[in-house]
Amino acid sequence: MDQFAKDSAEPRPNPYNQGYLANGAVPHQTVPVPGATPLLPNQGRVIQSGPIRVLCIADVRGNLRSLNDLAKSARADYIIHTGDFGFYDETSLERIADKTLKHVAQYSPLITEVTKKAIAQGVSAPVKTRFHPSELPLSELPLLISGEIKLDVPVYTVWGACEDVRVLEKFRSKEYKVPNLFIIDEAQSMLLEVGGVKLRLLGLGGAVVMHKLFDNGEGRTTIAGGQGTMWTTLLQMGELVDTANRVYDPTETRIFITHASPAREGILNQLSVTLKADFSVSAGLHFRYGSSYNEFSVNPTLDHYRGKLAASKASFNDVWETVKGEVEPAISQVEAQQTLLKNALAVVEKMPTTAAGGNPFGGAAAGQSAQALGQVDESAFKNMWNFNLADAAFGWLVLEIQDGRIGTEMRAQGFNFSHRGAKQQPGVQPAPPVAAGTSPVAPSGPSVPPAAAPAAQPRAAVPAQPSRSNAPTPAPAQAKPATPQPPQAASPAPKEDKPAAAATAASAAAAANGTANAPDSSAPKNPADNIIGxxxxxxxxxxxxxxxxxxxxxxxxxxxDRWGANNKVAQFKTTEERDAALERLPDDVKNRAPGQEDRSKPLVKIFAPPPSRHISRGGAGNWGSSRGGRDGGAQQSGYRSAGGGGASDSEGAGRRGGRGGRGGRGGDRGGRGGRGPRGGGGKGDGASPAPAAE
Structure with a gap:
């Protein structure tokens, strides 16, 4: 792959001893040795036509077989992985903390849904005592080490926040070896010569937690971690700077691979500038979409960017002043560690102290002379591009390299918005289908008090109400069947809906007089009313x-009948046959635990037809109250997107449990219900195109 074969008679010259060669320049042609036979055009090198594709993914969480599947789907020649790879072996289970184990199990693709639900139950006993180790597979890494699973393409990865430090130490000592698996860390970088580009891969794994920057945990070497979690230390950052300086070559393109996002961690952002990175690839935010940006595109001014770095520097200094008296004596006898600490502290020193004025990478403070302020360095601010990845189950990024040009291709499963296609009017409940000549049969689901579920009336029987948004009402069109919704308690009618309440009262009076079933010529017919299913x-x-x-x-x-994208309605002749069939179904098909909806498994409810009315699919009226899921029957305002039941989709505020204080990150994003990285919306919070799990 554009990689010259080694020739023992005449080795390749060392590029680091050559002068700087500008891009596009033609190297000096040497005269061939007299008597030497020139090579034919295709001898001595590997020829590959077409672009080289580098697949960038995140968080396979031990599902290592998926690496080969993803490589085939993306037609990838190489894989870059950004952490939470699944560095657990057979001995890791006994060392992992119970809180971390619950977190890992909740989002693991290897543990069954039955086990996940049992773990999620609030039982005080430790998880390891309640389940056999065979029910808690943390990773397929043992199969990779034994050779039962093989990697089809080279995989370059850093470690994430949920890994076993003992396993990483065994890889570093070469006790564990896996063909085609390369771990990028502060002590080891990799070089790919592909598509006319030399890619230098620099990596830093683990979570970035300020108060753990000087804590090595249970690590016996320079790798920090313990109880199933891993984090970054300041000495690792210093060693990465040293490694990057030793391998520096101006002709290379440098990619900085991290688990934590440089967009949120100012110290990582500054570190990427120090490493002279052209790209950064990270994960850790667990979005359903990948993101691509540079700092110039997301910061309105340089001062805004300086403010982010200044805040990170202040946070670091608070910790450094606290532990300085213990750290410096501890490393006073080790010269190498002193050098690494100085490298890391130099990175922090270059960060601005205030948001105003000067070079964003260490300029003078505001109020000094123009000469002291110096030239503002905007190179990294405008030219370094950052990519944050979705989890591997939801999307990927491909770097396509050909003829010295790096293109990108990003794919994502995304959010499910199909539930917005047909929403029922808040406070109006559909009446269950009743066959002629038979009495209504109560559904087998949760009962609804009769007073809380008034009979729904066709819209034609309700006087028109003025639109709150003053938007013109769309002209009636051919209405598609609305998605059925589960019976729920009706919200109290607002004051301006008095005509609707009067129509409901009139309907009740008609029922008392025995005329409720009389045909109403003014009401449009709804074919779904006759469906028993x-x-x-x-x-x-x-x-x-x-x-x-x-x-x-x-x-x-x-x-x-088909009803929606992935929904069906099974019709029966009578309600007795329908309810008898529902009664004989297993409980796991009829009910779901709250927050544990699995969209890959069928869920059966009694079909409840929507009220016969034209459904507006456009306009901006009342969007806040009609979108999004329902929680206990109460309407939630604001944006709510469908969770999809997949791992890491808008996880709760405890998403980072056991990771050294990162758990509270998403608390202020709870109101966005699925948009934020760890918002309070939760996995199954979004509205569904079918009845929600009871």
Whole structure:
């Protein structure tokens, strides 16, 4: 792959001993040795046509088989991974803390949903005593070490925040060896010569926690960690600076690979500038989309950027002044560690103290002369590009390299917005379907008090209300079937909805007089009113729907209709047959624990048709109260996006449990319900295109 074969007779000259060669310049041609036979065009080198593709992913969490699948899907020649790789072996379970184990298990793709639900239950006993080790597979790394799984392409990775420090130490001592797996850390960088570009990979793993920068934990070497978690130390940063200086070559393109995001950690941002990085690739935010930006694009001014760095410097100085008296005597006898500490402190010293004036990488304070302020260095501010990745289960970034040019391709599964296609009017409940000549049968789900669920009336029977947003009402169009919603307690009607309340009272009076079922010529007919069926969400095919039922109930299904993207309605002749079929279904098909909705498994509810009315799919009226999920029947305002049930999607405020104080990051993002990295929205918080789990 543009990689010259080694020739023992005439080794390649060392590029570090050559003079600087500008991009595009032609090197000096040497005269061939007399008598030497020139090589034919294709001898002595590997020829590969087309671009070289480098796949950048994050957080496979021990699901190492997926690396080969992702490489095939992205047609990748190399993989760069940004941490939470799954560095756990057979002995890691006994060392991991219970709090960390709960966190790892909750988002692990290797642990079954049944086990996850059992772990999530508030039982005081430790997780390791409640489950057999075979039920808690942390990683497929032992299979990789034994050779049962092989990596198809070279994988370059740093370690993340949830890893076992003992396992990383065994890799560093060469006790563990895996073909095609290369760990990038502060002591080791890698060089890829691909597509006419020399990529220098510099990496720093672990979480960045200020109060742990001087704590090595249980690490026996320079790697810091303990009880199943890992973090970065200041000495590691100093050693990375030393490594980058030793391998520096101006003809290389440098990529800084981290687990924590330089966008949020000012000290990492400053470190990337010190390393002269052209790109940074990070994870740790756990978005459903990857992001691509440079500092110039997200900061309105240089002073705004300086402020972010100044805040990080102040936070570091608070810790440094506290531990300075203990750290300096401890390393006074080790000259190498003193050098590394000076390297790291020099990085922090260059960070600005205030947001105003001067060079953002160490300029003079505001109020000094123009000569003292110096030239503002905007090179890294405008030219260093940062990529933050989604988790591997949700998206990736591909660097496509050809003819010296690095292009990008970013893909993401994204959020599910299908639930916005058809929303019912707040406070109006659909009436369950009742066959002619039969009495209504109560659904098997949670009961709804009769007073809390008034009969829904067609919109034509309700006097028109003025729009609160003063937006013109769209012209009636051919309405698509609305997505059924589960029965819920109706919200109290607002004051301006008195005509609607009067219509409801009139309907009740009509029912008392025995005229409730009389046809209303003014009301449009709703074909869904005649459907007697069960609503199955997450159903991919008719065969999958039939397989849910026993042979006795299969024969009673008269028709299966598609209802939405991945939903079906199985129709029966009578409500008795329908309810008997529902009663015989397993509980895990009929109910879901709150917050544990799995969108890959079917969920069955009694079909409740939407009220017969035209549904507005546009306009801005009342968006805050009609979007988003419901929590205990109460309407939530603001933006709510569908969780999807996948790992790391908008995790709760405790997302970083056991990681040294990072847990509280997303507390102020709870109101965004899925948009923030660790917002309080939770995994299953978003609205669903089908009845929510009860």
């Amino acid at each position: 069960l609503f199955i969400m997450n159903a991919q095919s008719d065969d999958q729907v039939r397989d849910l039922f026993g042979e006795e109930d299969k024969a009673k299904i008269i028709k299966i």
